[in-house]
Amino acid sequence: MTTIQSVELRGIxxxxxxxxxxxxxxxxVRAGEIHALLGENGAGKSTLMKILYGLYKPDAGExxxxxxxxxxxxxxxxxxxxxxxxxxxxxxxxPFTVAENVALGLAxxxxxxxxxxxxxxxxxxxxxxxxxxxxxxxxxxxxxxGQQQRVEILKALYRDAALLILDEPTAVLVPQEVDxxxxxxxxxxxxxxxxxxxxxxxxxxxxxSDRVTVLRDGRVAGTVATQDTTQKDLARMMVGRDVVTxxxxxxxxxxxxxxxxxKLSALNDKGLPAVKNLSLSVCANEILGVAGxxxxxxxxxxxTIVGLRRATSGSVKVLNNEMTNHAPAAMxxxxxxxxxxxxxxxxxxxxFTVQENAILETHADPGxxxxxxxxxxxxxxxxxxxxxxxxxxxPTLDTPVKSLSGGNIQxxxxxxxxxxxxxxxxxxxxxxxxDIGASEYIHxxxxxxxxxxxAILLISEDLDEVLALADRIAVMYEGEIVGIVEPNTPxxxxxxxxxxxxKGKSEK
Amino acid sequence: MISDLFSLNVLIGILTSGVRLATxxxxxxxxxxxxxxxGVLNLxxxxxxxxxxxxxxxxxxxxxxxxxxxxxxxLVGMVMGVATAFISVTLKADQGISxxxxxxxxxxxxxLLFRVTVKSPQILKGFGDVAIPVLSxxxxxxxxxxxxxxxxxxxxxxxxxxxxxxxxxxxxxxxRAVGQNPEAADSLGISVARMRYATLMIGGGLxxxxxxxxxxxxxxxxxxxxxxxxxxxxVALVYFGAWKPYRVMxxxxxxxxxxxxxxxxxxxxxxxxxxxxxxxxxxxxxxALVFAARSVVTQPAALTKPFERGE
Numbered sequence: 001m002t003t004i005q006s007v008e009l010r011g012i013x014x015x016x017x018x019x020x021x022x023x024x025x026x027x028x029v030r031a032g033e034i035h036a037l038l039g040e041n042g043a044g045k046s047t048l049m050k051i052l053y054g055l056y057k058p059d060a061g062e063x064x065x066x067x068x069x070x071x072x073x074x075x076x077x078x079x080x081x082x083x084x085x086x087x088x089x090x091x092x093x094x095p096f097t098v099a100e101n102v103a104l105g106l107a108x109x110x111x112x113x114x115x116x117x118x119x120x121x122x123x124x125x126x127x128x129x130x131x132x133x134x135x136x137x138x139x140x141x142x143x144x145x146g147q148q149q150r151v152e153i154l155k156a157l158y159r160d161a162a163l164l165i166l167d168e169p170t171a172v173l174v175p176q177e178v179d180x181x182x183x184x185x186x187x188x189x190x191x192x193x194x195x196x197x198x199x200x201x202x203x204x205x206x207x208x209s210d211r212v213t214v215l216r217d218g219r220v221a222g223t224v225a226t227q228d229t230t231q232k233d234l235a236r237m238m239v240g241r242d243v244v245t246x247x248x249x250x251x252x253x254x255x256x257x258x259x260x261x262x263k264l265s266a267l268n269d270k271g272l273p274a275v276k277n278l279s280l281s282v283c284a285n286e287i288l289g290v291a292g293x294x295x296x297x298x299x300x301x302x303x304t305i306v307g308l309r310r311a312t313s314g315s316v317k318v319l320n321n322e323m324t325n326h327a328p329a330a331m332x333x334x335x336x337x338x339x340x341x342x343x344x345x346x347x348x349x350x351x352f353t354v355q356e357n358a359i360l361e362t363h364a365d366p367g368x369x370x371x372x373x374x375x376x377x378x379x380x381x382x383x384x385x386x387x388x389x390x391x392x393x394x395p396t397l398d399t400p401v402k403s404l405s406g407g408n409i410q411x412x413x414x415x416x417x418x419x420x421x422x423x424x425x426x427x428x429x430x431x432x433x434x435d436i437g438a439s440e441y442i443h444x445x446x447x448x449x450x451x452x453x454x455a456i457l458l459i460s461e462d463l464d465e466v467l468a469l470a471d472r473i474a475v476m477y478e479g480e481i482v483g484i485v486e487p488n489t490p491x492x493x494x495x496x497x498x499x500x501x502x503k504g505k506s507e508k
Numbered sequence: 509m510i511s512d513l514f515s516l517n518v519l520i521g522i523l524t525s526g527v528r529l530a531t532x533x534x535x536x537x538x539x540x541x542x543x544x545x546x547g548v549l550n551l552x553x554x555x556x557x558x559x560x561x562x563x564x565x566x567x568x569x570x571x572x573x574x575x576x577x578x579x580x581x582x583l584v585g586m587v588m589g590v591a592t593a594f595i596s597v598t599l600k601a602d603q604g605i606s607x608x609x610x611x612x613x614x615x616x617x618x619x620l621l622f623r624v625t626v627k628s629p630q631i632l633k634g635f636g637d638v639a640i641p642v643l644s645x646x647x648x649x650x651x652x653x654x655x656x657x658x659x660x661x662x663x664x665x666x667x668x669x670x671x672x673x674x675x676x677x678x679x680x681x682x683x684r685a686v687g688q689n690p691e692a693a694d695s696l697g698i699s700v701a702r703m704r705y706a707t708l709m710i711g712g713g714l715x716x717x718x719x720x721x722x723x724x725x726x727x728x729x730x731x732x733x734x735x736x737x738x739x740x741x742x743v744a745l746v747y748f749g750a751w752k753p754y755r756v757m758x759x760x761x762x763x764x765x766x767x768x769x770x771x772x773x774x775x776x777x778x779x780x781x782x783x784x785x786x787x788x789x790x791x792x793x794x795x796a797l798v799f800a801a802r803s804v805v806t807q808p809a810a811l812t813k814p815f816e817r818g819e
Binding site for chain 2: 075085091092096100101103114
């Protein structure tokens with residue numbers, strides 16, 4: 001590896017139709033340094049890094065490596081310059097082995113034949129050197145997410161990357177895996193690598209970085225040395241005002257279970273067991289948080305409860321009524337609201353307008369329809385009220401929903417679901433991919449809804465979110481609840497449970 | 509009579525025809541496998557086969573050299589493969605619809621050319637049978653496997669070659685990668701478009717051989733719609749074979765054997781209505797596809813999806 005002494009971006013500007021994604025941004029990273037890039041969704045972090053990695057062409061500005069201006073026109077150029085990127089959505093070929101993924105696109109020593117044994121050998125050496133344990137012959141789709149990430153890092157190191165861009169690398173990891181990743185990152189900087197660490201998690205940025213650059217609305221809000229700043233300062237730079245992270249929750253006065261799930265089992269899309277003999281209950285005025293690493297059956301659990309997926313055994317009771325495998329319409333009628341994980345495919349119809357999406361469930365209600373005809377006057381009034389009450393930022397009611405930001409779409413979905421005054425709300429990943437402002441708003445609404453007497457099942461992979469909102473936390477691992485704990489449980493302990501370590505322990 | 513079917517000679521006859529008839533399915537289906545593994549569903553195989561079958565036929569008719577005819581069929585197939593790639597890779601047209609377009613073009617165009625240039629059906633002398641020394645003298649097996657025209661041998665040799673290319677070369681690794689995760693391949697500097705053009709050219713060329721194997725080897729004639737749906741069955745056979753060359757070959761043999769059986773049923777005058785007999789391979793297509801175990805893992809994840817560089 002040839003060390004890169006410095007990489008500098010000067011005055012980078014990138015315009016997309018209607019949006020100035022990067023506005024005269026300057027940023028630099030030095031050898032042996034971890035420079036964090038912090039900002040909300042849409043602040044321009046990804047755009048900036050895609051420019052550095054050759055996926056986008058900047059409208060203005062230049063890139064300098066070791067003081068020399070260079071042009072990066074494609075990822076291949078970037079790799080040739082020693083710049084590697086670990087994308088948030090892994091760029092791996094699932095049915096391939098680890099070695100095949102690494103060898104892909106590289107010249108083989110035995111062209112035209114592959115040289116996977118040579119690749120595997122060198123991979124083992126790299127694994128050893130940086131503590132990135134992974135079997136070169138393992139199939140990628142069978143690996144855990146943390147291991148897949150190691151493959152991505154190894155892929156870049158194998159290509160002699162001296163600068164690594166890590167795009168939200170911790171988003172998919174449990175706390176223990178984050179610790180392991182940080183150890184690896186330190187090893188990398190010790191050997192002269194430079195790292196750009198993209199994140200929106202303040203405590204991680206504080207823990208790992210040497211310097212932090214905060215982006216807001218496409219501009220640099222500031223670059224500071226990590227030791228000279230605090231989480232609170234960084235949050236203020238990110239959002240432009242103080243942010244609430246701790247919510248006061250009124251005591252839960254009721255013990256009555258609104259949702260009672262007993263010994264529920266269900267299969268995933270591949271026909272394998274995803275929810276296994278799972279029981280839980282949620283009371284009125286209570287938020288039960290379901291924590292866990294992505295892909296442990298959370299999605300299937302939510303879908304089974306609301307009637308979108310068949311329960312193979314067990315029961316779902318809402319207010320003591322048997323509702324197992326009832327159609328979604330019956331669930332809606334029973335006062336169940338659902339904020340689905342897949343906002344764009346299950347939450348809204350992309351090409352429908354804001355007002356059409358606002359009445360997906362209630363379009364036949366007497367308040368909105370006259371017999372079989374839609375009453376557009378009433379619908380408009382209804383949608384106007386929802387948009388105003390829930391602070392949905394949209395140009396008009398006739399704007400197709402797909403052109404709204406993630407946060408505003410999510411607010412619209414919340415508005416539609418909550419305006420029915422549900423008895424039970426199933427919220428799956430309600431703030432995933434949503435900016436801090438909107439996610440703060442969504443949290444506020446969830447707390448309000450809890451105060452109104454709604455039972456809320458909050459399924460989230462964001463442990464911070466679960467810790468901030470939940471009255472009780474159920475940890476899900478491989479389709480089972482491995483324990484239900486209080487929200488003051490230490491993060492380390494939760495992390496172990498999320499990794500399946502304390503299976504069968506501590507049902508409080 | 510029905511009992512005639514079970515004599516040894518008839519059985520050998522059926523198996524021999526089965527091996528022979530598998531030829532066109534094999535070339536077309538192995539060619540289609542390349543395209544599908546790279547993520548492109550080429551439904552135009554039938555159309556490519558038809559035009560190539562005509563091209564091979566007319567060249568042999570004029571030159572009396574079957575090798576020149578084969579070359580012409582391959583070239584025509586490759587040109588149509590490139591055209592298919594232009595439509596589905598460069599222009600990103602819907603692959604199902606554009607494939608049907610290519611088929612209809614091939615059906616009409618080959619017939620038009622035939623009517624203009626040849627007018628009435630003529631039998632020609634194409635590839636003759638080549639008995640393989642020693643092996644063809646073996647009892648039973650010798651007749652079934654080792655007494656065919658050269659294209660039959662080529663078809664069966666193609667299977668391990670295709671497997672090797674796909675699984676043991678860097679070219680094959682790239683083909684599989686662009687069919688499973690084109691974004692990942694792109695991020696590593698592999699041109700998704702170039703790979704897909706390459707596989708469609710291979711598929712086109714092999715479809716060309718498939719067409720020629722009918723017009724200048726098996727039947728030694730050309731007529732309207734000479735392929736009778738074989739190209740479409742080949743597409744289905746790739747699904748049936750779960751994108752694995754050896755399993756695709758098994759599918760091809762299954763179909764050709766059923767075809768051979770129905771031909772012999774008619775030849776022997778067994779009292780089953782010929783319409784029913786003729787229908788058998790097509791019914792089998794449907795049945796096979798319904799029951800073929802869909803492998804979530806081996807199916808190219810990007811099949812039928814045009815690639816566009818992200819966000």
